[in-house]
Amino acid sequence: MTHLRRKGYNETMGRLYIVATPIGNLGDITVRAAETLRGVQRIACEDTRQSRKLLSHLGISVPLVSCHGHNEAQCIPGLLEILAQDADIAYLSDAGTPGISDPGSRLVRAAREAGHVTVPIPGASAITALVSVSGIAGRGWWFEGFLPPKGAKRLTRLTELAGRNEPFILYESPHRIGKLMDELATAAPEWRIVVGREMTKMYEQIVECTVEEGGRLVASGEIPQKGEFAVLVWSGKKR
Numbered sequence: 549m550t551h552l553r554r555k556g557y558n559e560t561m562g563r564l565y566i567v568a569t570p571i572g573n574l575g576d577i578t579v580r581a582a583e584t585l586r587g588v589q590r591i592a593c594e595d596t597r598q599s600r601k602l603l604s605h606l607g608i609s610v611p612l613v614s615c616h617g618h619n620e621a622q623c624i625p626g627l628l629e630i631l632a633q634d635a636d637i638a639y640l641s642d643a644g645t646p647g648i649s650d651p652g653s654r655l656v657r658a659a660r661e662a663g664h665v666t667v668p669i670p671g672a673s674a675i676t677a678l679v680s681v682s683g684i685a686g687r688g689w690w691f692e693g694f695l696p697p698k699g700a701k702r703l704t705r706l707t708e709l710a711g712r713n714e715p716f717i718l719y720e721s722p723h724r725i726g727k728l729m730d731e732l733a734t735a736a737p738e739w740r741i742v743v744g745r746e747m748t749k750m751y752e753q754i755v756e757c758t759v760e761e762g763g764r765l766v767a768s769g770e771i772p773q774k775g776e777f778a779v780l781v782w783s784g785k786k787r
Contacts, residue, residue, distance in 0.1 A: 562589075562631035564659040565638040566652060568645040568671030572749035574605050576672045582606050584669050589635035592627055594651055598642045615639070617651045624658045631664050638669075645673045649693045649719060674778045675717055678744040681754055682715075682780050689715040689780070697724070706735035715782035722773045729763035732781065740784040746775035758784075 565584050570576040585591060585608050592615040593599035599612060615623040627637055639652050646652030656666050675691055692709060695702045695718060709716045720728050732741065741762050745753040755762070755771060759781075765771040 561664055562633065562635045562637060563665045563667055564631060564656065565636065565667045565669055566646050566656060567638045567640055567669040568673065569602055569640055569643060571643045571672045571674050571677070571747060572752075574602065576748060577602070577606065578669070578671045581669050581671055582608070585610065585638055587636065588638045590627075590630055590637045591640060592623070592637055592655070593640040594642050594646075599640050615651070615655065620651055620654050624655055627655065628658060628662050631659060631662070643672070645671065648673070648675070672748070674719070674744065674747055674776075677747050678717065678742060678778045678780050682742045682756070684715050684780070684782055689717060691717045694719050695728075703731050703735060706731055709781070710736040710739065713783060715780060718779045718781065720777040720779060722775060722777065725773055725777050726766050728779065729759070729766050732759045733763055736781060738783075739781055742780040743771060744778040745771060747778065749775070751775065
């Protein structure tokens, strides 16, 4: 494996690789990601059960360490100790690129502060996948991720996002996608949306429509309330 030599980092210590993994279709794993996973001494992951499925598919057998949002603070010292012994570690979230909407950013900060090289291994991301098929023009869009699950804060935040007058991207669960459509009808009734459901998976669905149409499609079941959702919201105006 190769990596950039960065001034100020101790090259005699282990490296931390942040590895993007498929968001659904296992065929989207990159050659470089597979090579990296084969070459490290430990793989830290958000969910060992999920990561074992991918590693089994690739024929990789490397010791796993659980490191997720609820235990990240507790597991970081042990991972830093492994890195200090000149052993390389790869970090995986359940799917996609770690440290964006998934855990990993705290581990990256700790590793960098301890003087270790952190190496991105890019690949699948639901954000860029959705933008690539959206057809929106211009250079700017905002990634919001998950809204607060309950309360008036959701609608308040949506209103703030619409007030920016630029495209924004949300993640949403199947249990709240209907609620999101109702809220968008209040916060941005004239806007358009691109809904990505189960992207790269067997039942992938990409729908571009108005906010009003989106609500109707979800209510009628034409956009099933099943699977994982990413939603791009934009004014529909050329920029």
